[in-house]
Structures are given as C-alpha cells and as structure tokens.
Amino acid sequence: xxxxxxxxxxxxxxxxxxxxxxxxxxxxxxxxxxxxxxxxxxxxxxxxxxxxxxxxxxxxxxxxxxxxxxxxxxxxxxxxxxxxxxxxxxxxxxxxxxxxxxxxxxxxxxxxxxxxxxxxxxxxxxxxxxxxxxxxxxxxxxxxxxxxxxxxxxxxxxxxxxxxxxxxxxxxxxxxxxxxx
Amino acid sequence: xxxxxxxxxxxxxxxxxxxxxxxxxxxxxxxxxxxxxxxxxxxxxxxxxxxxxxxxxxxxxxxxxxxxxxxxxxxxxxxxxxxxxxxxxxxxxxxxxxxxxxxxxxxxxxxxxxxxxxxxxxxxxxxxxxxxxxxxxxxxxxxxxxxxxxxxxxxxxxxxxxxxxxxxxxxxxxxxxxxxxxxxxxxxxxxxxxxxxxxxxxxxxxxxxxxxxxxxxxxxxxxxxxxxxxxxxxxxxxxxxxxxxxxxxxxxxxxxxxxxxxxxxxxxxxxxxxxxxxxxxxxxxxxxxxxxxxxxxxxxxxxxxxxxxxxxxxxxxxxxxxxxxxxxxxxxxxxxxxxxxxxxxxxxxxxxxxxxxxxxxxxxxxxxxxxxxxxxxxxxxxxxxxxxxxxxxxxxxxxxxxxxxxxxxxxxxxxxxxxxxxxxxxxxxxxxxxxxxxxxxxxxxxxxxxxxxxxxxxxxxxxxxxxxxxxxxxxxxxxxxxxxxxxxxxxxxxxxxxxxxxxxxxxxxxxxxxxxxxxxxxxxxxxxxxxxxxxxxxxxxxxxxxxxxxxxxxxxxxxxxxxxxxxxxxxxxx
Numbered sequence: 083x084x085x086x087x088x089x090x091x092x093x094x095x096x097x098x099x100x101x102x103x104x105x106x107x108x109x110x111x112x113x114x115x116x117x118x119x120x121x122x123x124x125x126x127x128x129x130x131x132x133x134x135x136x137x138x139x140x141x142x143x144x145x146x147x148x149x150x151x152x153x154x155x156x157x158x159x160x161x162x163x164x165x166x167x168x169x170x171x172x173x174x175x176x177x178x179x180x181x182x183x184x185x186x187x188x189x190x191x192x193x194x195x196x197x198x199x200x201x202x203x204x205x206x207x208x209x210x211x212x213x214x215x216x217x218x219x220x221x222x223x224x225x226x227x228x229x230x231x232x233x234x235x236x237x238x239x240x241x242x243x244x245x246x247x248x249x250x251x252x253x254x255x256x257x258x259x260x261x262x263x
Numbered sequence: 264x265x266x267x268x269x270x271x272x273x274x275x276x277x278x279x280x281x282x283x284x285x286x287x288x289x290x291x292x293x294x295x296x297x298x299x300x301x302x303x304x305x306x307x308x309x310x311x312x313x314x315x316x317x318x319x320x321x322x323x324x325x326x327x328x329x330x331x332x333x334x335x336x337x338x339x340x341x342x343x344x345x346x347x348x349x350x351x352x353x354x355x356x357x358x359x360x361x362x363x364x365x366x367x368x369x370x371x372x373x374x375x376x377x378x379x380x381x382x383x384x385x386x387x388x389x390x391x392x393x394x395x396x397x398x399x400x401x402x403x404x405x406x407x408x409x410x411x412x413x414x415x416x417x418x419x420x421x422x423x424x425x426x427x428x429x430x431x432x433x434x435x436x437x438x439x440x441x442x443x444x445x446x447x448x449x450x451x452x453x454x455x456x457x458x459x460x461x462x463x464x465x466x467x468x469x470x471x472x473x474x475x476x477x478x479x480x481x482x483x484x485x486x487x488x489x490x491x492x493x494x495x496x497x498x499x500x501x502x503x504x505x506x507x508x509x510x511x512x513x514x515x516x517x518x519x520x521x522x523x524x525x526x527x528x529x530x531x532x533x534x535x536x537x538x539x540x541x542x543x544x545x546x547x548x549x550x551x552x553x554x555x556x557x558x559x560x561x562x563x564x565x566x567x568x569x570x571x572x573x574x575x576x577x578x579x580x581x582x583x584x585x586x587x588x589x590x591x592x593x594x595x596x597x598x599x600x601x602x603x604x605x606x607x608x609x610x611x612x613x614x615x616x617x618x619x620x621x622x623x624x625x626x627x628x629x630x631x632x633x634x635x636x637x638x639x640x641x642x643x644x645x646x647x648x649x650x651x652x653x654x655x656x657x658x659x660x661x662x663x664x665x666x667x668x669x670x671x672x673x674x675x676x677x678x679x680x681x682x683x684x685x686x687x688x689x690x691x692x693x694x695x696x697x698x699x700x701x702x703x704x705x706x707x708x709x710x711x712x713x714x715x716x717x718x719x720x721x722x723x724x725x726x727x728x729x730x731x732x733x734x735x736x737x738x739x740x741x742x743x744x745x746x747x748x749x750x751x752x753x754x755x756x757x758x759x760x761x762x763x764x765x766x767x768x769x770x771x772x773x774x775x776x777x778x779x780x781x782x783x784x785x786x787x788x789x790x791x792x793x794x795x796x797x798x799x800x801x802x803x804x805x806x807x808x809x810x811x812x813x814x815x816x817x818x819x820x821x822x823x824x825x826x827x828x829x830x831x832x833x834x835x836x837x
Binding site: 106107110111114115118119120121122123137157160161164171173174175176177179180181183184185188189192195196199214217218240242243244246247249250253254 | 272273276277279280282283284285287289292296299300306307308309310311312313314315316317318319320321436437454469470471472473490491502504528530540
C-alpha cells in the first residue's frame, strides 16, 4: 500500500506528482490500448492527470494509485469516445470491450514487460535503436527520421512496424524464458 | 513462423502502426477492425503491440540512451533556475542567518555534503510545483459534470437522512454514492438510457452512460442512440447492445442479469480479473457467483419494476394485463384492490359485499366518484327505450326490456348466497375453475347490471403503455348444477315457490365500447359453460361497458342468473 503519510513526504502535491510519475506508464499504456492514437492518448493522459489531482484532494486514502488512475482514465476514455463518436473512426463496443479486458490483463504485468523491453532494445542494431529513439523519445516524424538517417521515407515507414514487431516477439520470448507468460 | 504468417503479422503491425500514428484511413481501419474481431490471436498481438508502443513512449527516464537522460534533467534544471529567480534572495538570507547562528554557537562544522536524495527530492519538488502550476494554468479547473436527472420517485426513503433528492435533481458523475432504503426512483441519463431502481439500493453515477450498482435492483431501457450503456456491479459489468434488461446485485456479491429485449454482454470479474464473458439475449438470464461462475437461470418476468409514476404511485413490473376485477375492487388493476369490494348499484358508492339480496334499480345512469377508473353503473332496462350507459351520453340502443331488478351488486369476487332457498355462500365456478380468488379474479355481475370503465383514465394511469384488447370468459356459474335440487323461483301469480331447473336460467352478456356493441351472447344457460370474449380496443375508444341482462326466459326474470365476467383483462402493448 502506498503510504500517503510517509515521513519522507514534503507536500501533498509533491507526493501526488511523484506517484503520478511512477505509475504514469501503466496509466498511459492503458489509455493508448483503448484509443490507439498517440496524440489522443496524450490528451487523455493530461485530462486524467488533472482529474486525478482534483480527486486526490477529495480522497482520504488510495490503496493503489495505478488502479485508481486507471479507473479515472477509463472514465476519460469513455468520455472521449462519446465526444468523438461522429468525428473519429472508432472500434465498435464489442471490440472495445474485448480490448479493455485484454488491456487490463496486460497492464497487471507491465513492469515485467518493461524490463523485458529494455533487454530487447539492447539487442537491436544501432540503426534500429536510433529509429526507435527518434520516433518515441524525440517524437520525430517519419520524414525527419529519414532525413537524419539518410534513408527514404518509405523505408523508414516500413522499418518502424518491423522493429516494433521484433520487439513484441522478443518481449514474448523473454517473458516465456523467465516463466512469466 | 511460416512466411505467410510472418507476412500477415507484418501487415497487421503496419495497420496498427498507422492507427496509432493517426495515419490510417477508413478502409484500412475497417480491415483492422475485422481482423481483430475475427481472430483472437490478432487481438492479443494488437494489445502487445500497443503496450510496447506505450512503453517506448514512456520509458525516457529508464532508457539507456544518455541523450534521453540529458534531455530530462535539462528540463528540470531549467525549471529550477526559473524558480531560483523568484525565491533565491529569501532563502539566501535564511541560510546566512543560520550560518551566523551556527558560528556563534561554535558548532563544529562538518564538510558540506550534497545529499543526493535530498537534492533529487528538491529537484522533483520544484519540478512538481511547476508541473502542477503548468497544468492548472493550461487546463481549466475540473468541475464535476452533471450527467443525469432524477426523473421521478415513488415512496422513497433516502439512506442518509440529510439527503432529500427531489424530482428534477441533476446527478453528477463521480460524486458520493446514492443510497435509499425503500421505494423506487427513476433516472434519465443524458445519453438516453432510462433506469428504474428499486430500494434498498446503493449506486454511483460514473458518466452519462455508465453507473455502478453496489446493491439493489434496476431495470434499464436503452434506446438506439444510447447503445453501450454500462451497468457495473461489484463483480461484473453489463454492456447494453440495444435492449431492456434488469440487474440484481445482491449483498452476497452475486449478480443476476435478465434480458427482456435485445441483448447485452456480461463480463464477470473476480478481484478485478475477468472470469468469464457471455452474450445474453432476449428471453435469457444469467447469474454470476464468484465460486460458481456464470450460470443459466430462468428469466423472471416480474422481478423488476420497469415504470413508475409518482402522480398516482404507479409501479409497473411488466405485467401484460390490467385486471378489471381489481379495478372494481378499488385497485389500480395491478393487484392493489380488495376482494369483495365493489360498487353499490343504488348510489355508486364503494362498498364491501358480505350479504346480498334482490334489489330494484333506479333506472338511471349513476356516475361513480368513489373509483377513479369506473365511469358509472346502471341497472339496464330497455323497456322504455335506449339506456344511457356512459357519462358522455352514449346509449345502448337495443337494450332488452328487463324487470329492472338485480341481485347484490357488482363487485370484485364471485360468490353467491340465497338464504331464502338455503343455498349457502360459496365461490362460483366457470369452465372448471373456482373464481373470486386472488389467482382467479372475476367481476360478479348477477343480472341485471351494467358497469362502465373509463379507458382514458386507465390509459393516463399507465403512462406510455397502450391497451389493445379486452378479454374475459363469461357465463353462468356451474355451481348452479351442484345446488339444482334447491333451485326455486317465486311465482308472483300464485305466490309460491316453484322448483326450477338449472338450465332454465338464462342470461344475456354484452360488451360495448362507446355505446356500440362489440360482443353479445344471448340466452346463455349454465349448459353453455364458459364463453370467451375477445374485443379489440383502439386508441380512440373511451368507455368500455359490461352488461348482464336477464335473458328472454320469462317468467323467471333474474332467478338463478349467477352470471360473472371471469378474468376480465385489458391487454397492454408496451
């Protein structure tokens, strides 16, 4: 249980933000699984953080920040889906529910996946690592990555999903090897 | 992995990559949708892929790339520097005075160490402060959103004595749970779903299309535009797919789902993990219990209150008929009336019937004020022309000539007694059934009697339900045969009792709507048994009249005319 009243805390706000930073990847991963768009997931993550802060001030005790944050994120995702029902292409309710079920299951073991991902990234070739870094950490577009690495945009466009696929399979192998799948 | 599978995976990963990047078009989105719906393995892969993408986006501080750490800390240092501009002088002064104090106290100075934990915490604190300031200034303060309305309540007792929600109160998402110990409430969600909850119950509103039922019973009616409406219980989640359904959440953490129209999905959970899924369709019901899982159970038609209306405390559990005998007994038509209660044919007053005798009618139409759904009563006698049978002035043109007498009155029940000829009080029979009970209602209408029901007022009481038919069985009680040896009639000419056979007693039965005959059977004897009545009722019909007259078997008059309308029902079309 996260202890809100730990002696190491300076202020409620500091503690809240620290917890948010610790659990952000679980909440963000959950949101992205459901909305499947980075830009929308970023927006929803921000809205979720604001609502979490607001609710944090009203809530006496939170047993699990991740679970609590995910609950609020779920609410925000549903709100998003409703608001954009006629504006954006969305998965239907059946598929959404199936994804939700799967996302919750995967989220439970996210830390192990994260560890496995780090190992898998270290096994990538330098250029593949660079593409991942530019795409995900620097937020570069396909075109700008292509310019930086002197590749054609078409090649970069094709390479990104391949690298992702390699990482997904590597993570699975790693988790299997460690008896975690 | 074969080349084919590998190619499929790569194609799938390209589709997903385009989706997440916002680059997918409608056609490819549909293709992806189809793949994910049809292939569970692809769905698993999709979730793995997206999760990996999310981890790649989020893991900047854990990533081994030095450049990433540099970026992160440079942002923090910038924030710290910004803070230093505003806070430095005061802090320096504090530190100086502290140092001076320390010097004066001659405390041994220790070499100044930079405590990494404290530094990190300080950095994070500053960053945290700026982070929150940034969020608060960039995004509007969150205000709770009102997402539903408390549309109606009937006899509700709120769980918290300081709470008194009134009709029309707006309800907010993510506020405190709402609890009530008794009664019924109706909530209209902004997305369109309508929910009736029966107490005792406790629930939370999650959004304009989602709620949590901690315990209690609810009935949800979800129109097309609100498909996706979700009810969660402590151990399950029900998602509507265009339907009407009832949910019962018990204190022992079991959940029941009954689907009356359309279909829903039921996801059963234990400790937050999914235990099972089911699609539950119209006419089906499921129960979920943590130890036993999801089980099939029989659908219960009357388990949930579906409609309420506070104007007349109307509470409807999905019954498909209105019992007119119950109405005669002072009830709503849904079982709230009293047995043996009826209407005095001489003055229209409400009356409990315990004894009966032969009486003479007033030959007038008497308005009934004691019963909201009965327009009036009369003793039919067409000897002097058409008989008025409604307050609207409708007449029964071909009303037969009668002696203007009747036995007892019109009441909710079916018993007869004739002390003068030693016939004991007993329940009447028709078609082999015993009537005048809760299970077998009837209107006892010994000839000559007529009663008119106000269909408009009945319709107004059932809020949105329509009536499309009247049915009943009519006839003379078969107990006439049981007492055949006791049957006598008074011979007025010779002033003596004469024996009479059961089959010599005849009755005419009529059903009229707005003065027009829609059913008639004349000279019915006990030997005819139960005669079915089925009369269509249209939206424009106002008055329904049931009449019994003495038959053409002179000189017996109303003798032994033990006539009844058994199971008189108005049929509803929800």
